[in-house]
Amino acid sequence: MNQTPSYMGAPSTSGRFGDFGGRFVPEALMPACLELETAFVDAWADPSFVDEYRSVLHEFGGRPTPVTYLERFSRRCGLEVFAKREDLAHTGSHKINNVVGQTLLTQRMGKSRVIAETGAGQHGVATATAAARLGLSCTVYMGELDTQRQSLNVFRMELLGATVVAVTSGSRTLKDAVNEAMREWVTCVDDTHYCLGSVMGPHPFPWMVREFQSIIGHEAYAQLHERGVGVPDMVVACVGGGSNAAGIFAGFANTTSRLVGVEAAGGAAVTNGSPGVLHGMKSMLIQSEHGQIEEAHSISAGLDYPGIGPEHAYLAASGRAQYVGIGDEDVLEALQTLSQLEGIIPALESAHAVAWILQEAGRDIPLGSSVLLNLSGRGDKDVAQVRDILRDRQ
Amino acid sequence: MKSLEATLRTLRDSGRKALVPYFMAGVTEDWTHHVAAAVHGGADAIEIGIPFSDPMMDGAVIQLAAERSLALGTTIDSLCAQLSAQDLGLPLIAMTYYNLFHHYGLLRAAGRLSASGISGAIVPDLTLEESDEWRSVCDQTDIATIFLVAPSTTPDRFARLAATTQGFCYASARMAVTGRASGDGDASRVVEAVRATSDIPTYVGIGISSPSQAARASRYADGVIVGSALVDLILGGATPDDTERFIAGFRTALDE
Ligand SMILES: Cc1ncc(COP(=O)(O)O)c(C=O)c1O
Numbered sequence: 321m322n323q324t325p326s327y328m329g330a331p332s333t334s335g336r337f338g339d340f341g342g343r344f345v346p347e348a349l350m351p352a353c354l355e356l357e358t359a360f361v362d363a364w365a366d367p368s369f370v371d372e373y374r375s376v377l378h379e380f381g382g383r384p385t386p387v388t389y390l391e392r393f394s395r396r397c398g399l400e401v402f403a404k405r406e407d408l409a410h411t412g413s414h415k416i417n418n419v420v421g422q423t424l425l426t427q428r429m430g431k432s433r434v435i436a437e438t439g440a441g442q443h444g445v446a447t448a449t450a451a452a453r454l455g456l457s458c459t460v461y462m463g464e465l466d467t468q469r470q471s472l473n474v475f476r477m478e479l480l481g482a483t484v485v486a487v488t489s490g491s492r493t494l495k496d497a498v499n500e501a502m503r504e505w506v507t508c509v510d511d512t513h514y515c516l517g518s519v520m521g522p523h524p525f526p527w528m529v530r531e532f533q534s535i536i537g538h539e540a541y542a543q544l545h546e547r548g549v550g551v552p553d554m555v556v557a558c559v560g561g562g563s564n565a566a567g568i569f570a571g572f573a574n575t576t577s578r579l580v581g582v583e584a585a586g587g588a589a590v591t592n593g594s595p596g597v598l599h600g601m602k603s604m605l606i607q608s609e610h611g612q613i614e615e616a617h618s619i620s621a622g623l624d625y626p627g628i629g630p631e632h633a634y635l636a637a638s639g640r641a642q643y644v645g646i647g648d649e650d651v652l653e654a655l656q657t658l659s660q661l662e663g664i665i666p667a668l669e670s671a672h673a674v675a676w677i678l679q680e681a682g683r684d685i686p687l688g689s690s691v692l693l694n695l696s697g698r699g700d701k702d703v704a705q706v707r708d709i710l711r712d713r714q
Numbered sequence: 715m716k717s718l719e720a721t722l723r724t725l726r727d728s729g730r731k732a733l734v735p736y737f738m739a740g741v742t743e744d745w746t747h748h749v750a751a752a753v754h755g756g757a758d759a760i761e762i763g764i765p766f767s768d769p770m771m772d773g774a775v776i777q778l779a780a781e782r783s784l785a786l787g788t789t790i791d792s793l794c795a796q797l798s799a800q801d802l803g804l805p806l807i808a809m810t811y812y813n814l815f816h817h818y819g820l821l822r823a824a825g826r827l828s829a830s831g832i833s834g835a836i837v838p839d840l841t842l843e844e845s846d847e848w849r850s851v852c853d854q855t856d857i858a859t860i861f862l863v864a865p866s867t868t869p870d871r872f873a874r875l876a877a878t879t880q881g882f883c884y885a886s887a888r889m890a891v892t893g894r895a896s897g898d899g900d901a902s903r904v905v906e907a908v909r910a911t912s913d914i915p916t917y918v919g920i921g922i923s924s925p926s927q928a929a930r931a932s933r934y935a936d937g938v939i940v941g942s943a944l945v946d947l948i949l950g951g952a953t954p955d956d957t958e959r960f961i962a963g964f965r966t967a968l969d970e
Contacts, residue, residue: 334843344812344839346771348864348889350871489777495768502770503891509866597813597839598768610789611817612767 327573327640328530328566328631335523338637340630343522345600349502352509357524359429364531369424376420377535380453381410383417385536387543390693392661397681400690402549403664404540404568406697413667413697414536414564415446419515421532423450426513433457433512437501439466439494439560440622440669441473442697443517448482458482461501463493466621473701491615493624494560498599518561519629522600526629530566537571540692549690554578557694558672559643560587560622562629564696569641577692579641581632582672584623587616588645590636593627603630619648619709620668620702650675655699655706667697668706716858718759718805718833718881722915722936725758731968732882732917732937733928735944735961736761736809738779739796740788742948746796751954753802755961760802761939762832764790764810771811771838773893775942779949790818794830807834807860807881812848820851827857834858834881842875849878863908865889865900876912883914885935887921893942895921898931905935925967932968940964 335341343353363369377383385405394401406414419436426434434451436458438444444460451458460477464486467474474484490496498521505514519526519533544552555572557565559581569579583589589604596605598613606614606626616626628643635641651668654675659665666674673693677685685691699706715723725732735752737745739762749760765780765788772780797806808827815823815837827835835857840848842861852859858881863872866889876883885908887901888894901918908916918931919939928938947960 342844343841344844345841346838346864347841347862347871347875348866348886350841351866351868489774490767490781499768499770503773503894506771507890507894509889595816597811597816599770600839602816605813607813607817611814612784613813614767 327635328570331523331527335527337631337634340603340633341523341526342602343600344597344602345522346506348506349509353522355429359425360524360528363425363428369428373421373424376424377417381416381420382408383535384539385409387540390662393658396661397677398687399677399681399685401677401693402544402552402691403693403695404536405695406536406564407664407666407670407695411442411446411449412700413442413446414533414567415443415517416449417535417567418517418529418532418563419446419450422513422515423454423456426456426515427454429513431511431513433508434515435459435461435501435504435512436515436517437461437494437497438517439497439624440620440701441466441470441477442622442701444484445473445476445480447515448477448480451482452480460484461487461497461504463491463497464488465492466494469621469705470701493615493621495613495626502599518563519566519631520561520599520601520627526601526631529563530570530631533563533567534570536564536567536694537569540568541571544692551575552577552692553689554580554685555692556580556582556673556677558623558669558696559583559628559632560625560669562632564694566629566631568692568694573640579635580676581641581643582676583628583643583645584616584618584620584672585645585647586618587623587625589626589628590633590643591645598627601630603627604633604636619651622667622669623672644676646672646675650679652706652709654678664695665699665703666695667699668702670696716833716880717856718858721805722759722882726915726936730758731932732758732915733961733964733968734759734761734917734937734939736763736939736941738763738765738776738783738945739793740765740783740786741779744954746800747954748948748957749802750800751958752961753804755958756965757804757961758937759805759807761807761809761836762793762797764793764808764814766811766814769811771891773891773942775893775946775949779945790814790823790826794826797832798830805834806832807836808832809836812837812840815848820848821854824851824855824857828855832857834860836860836862836884838862842878860884862886863904865904867907872907873911876908876914879914882937883908883912883916884939885916885918887918887931890920892920896923896927897921898927901931902934925963928964929967929970
């Protein structure tokens with residue numbers, strides 16, 4: 321008898337999604353990973369924890385975020401496009417969902433400090449925000465190159481009381497910030513939680529972060545039903561590590577919706593990568609013929625990552641979701657298009673998903689399809705960068 | 715028993731404390747001369763670091779060494795070819811991150827290491843739980859799989875790690891990556907925890923940067939691993955003679 325496989329449930333006890341995931345960390349960090357797994361399983365089954373997480377996201381985080389019908393954009397594409405407005409969440413992106421969960425968990429574990437990595441600065445700002453709210457001390461590791469690209473976010477984190485450390489090793493971007501945060505975590509696991517920013521890293525992070533982000537998909541599912549749209553033909557989200565995508569996919573993984581993750585073309589781990597082990601997980605990675613991890617290149621700091629969360633690697637391998645790449649030029653174009661047609665300036669990351677819809681409308685996306693777009697963040701952080709790029713061209 | 719472990723047990727039975735320096739393969743054109751100098755200086759086994767782009771367990775010194783080595787084009791094949799051309803006459807132990815072996819092919823990697831005279835491997839990001847495949851491949855060759863224990867290791871894990879590690883047990887003195895902390899820290903407690911469940915030779919690393927620290931650790935451990943301090947010396951332009959003197963200083967301290 322054929323049974324429809326069920327997607328996006330709990331991973332295996334060793335943290336595997338199919339062949340991907342697992343736990344590849346120094347022994348010094350193993351006890352902390354095991355402690356975290358136990359604490360998360362316990363908290364997530366505790367109604368009082370879940371209630372608190374939901375009520376903080378409601379009162380502090382601004383949830384539920386709306387679903388907006390993009391009327392003029394839809395007309396342009398010949399589609400029915402609905403945007404899940406994570407750009408309207410507190411701190412300007414979906415990152416708040418994860419950090420509210422993880423900081424509450426930090427407190428529950430009796431730890432007084434969090435560390436985090438950040439690329440664009442969005443996860444760093446969100447972590448600093450949630451830490452300030454609970455009185456946790458906070459240190460954020462950020463690639464030196466990114467501190468320059470996103471200097472306002474550095475100041476935001478400092479305003480929120482966090483310490484920002486510029487990471488000067490390697491490519492000085494997100495992957496190096498993760499390395500540095502892991503190195504730091506070894507020295508302070510007793511009182512410090514590593515608040516990882518995406519669905520990556522060693523078990524239980526990919527699963528835990530997806531669970532904390534799945535509120536996006538569950539809300540959107542209910543919202544589309546309420547407005548009579550039902551299950552959309554397609555769900556599209558940008559993918560760096562893959563947390564906003566995992567969050568929205570989680571609401572639709574066991575429906576008929578097609579799931580599409582849009583990576584930066586210069587960091588397309590599924591399209592151009594191969595299986596490997598990095599940052600505590602087995603996943604798809606962009607690497608050299610010798611297994612050295614390559615640097616990703618993207619206009620958006622948040623997608624400048626040579627890997628992808630292990631559950632996405634599994635969703636790709638199993639065929640449940642599809643992953644595509646979009647280049648910088650199309651992203652810039654899409655950012656302007658959405659701004660001018662809808663009055664929404666998307667984050668450069670989110671603009672990857674917008675660009676793919678624009679590109680594939682009437683091609684890979686049949687005309688008339690209903691599409692749910694995850695607008696993972698707002699573009700405020702990117703306007704200076706975009707202005708400089710556009711001005712240089714005149 | 716793997717040949718590495720037989721050798722290291724014999725060494726311990728002879729009453730000699732093991733001195734294991736770490737070299738980053740390919741960090742300079744003459745890196746194998748430094749290795750040979752360490753042998754003359756009194757090393758008992760050599761750790762050969764294979765450079766990886768993202769060394770999560772390493773501090774600034776070994777990161778820099780890895781970057782330099784990669785810029786010089788070091789690969790598993792190139793360093794194995796260089797080692798095959800030597801006969802150093804003592805155990806060589808590879809140390810690197812799992813992705814390199816995974817990418818090379820586990821069986822092929824173990825075979826290549828073994829054919830070039832390497833008899834052990836330390837893979838710091840390969841947890842006990844994820845190690846089945848690598849260990850079974852190493853069992854098809856004569857590569858000993860060496861595990862680390864740390865100050866944070868729990869009693870049940872000490873027992874399982876000490877029972878699984880081959881050759882020796884690598885006791886981290888510190889909750890730190892390489893080169894960040896100096897001194898033997900919690901090492902005596904960590905070594906005792908291993909001893910409580912196993913008689914495997916136990917060496918202290920991560921935090922041993924001077925002969926006096928090495929001597930201190932050797933009072934309770936069977937040997938010491940010296941990494942960043944030596945790599946730093948070589949990055950600073952040391953000659954093989956400098957390396958020999960550096961190692962001889964540790965040898966003297968351990969033998970006193
Ligand atoms: C707005 C926005 N979207 C997406 C991402 C990428 O992260 P993820 O793939 O985990 O959603 C980031 C990361 O910084 C972001 O700021």
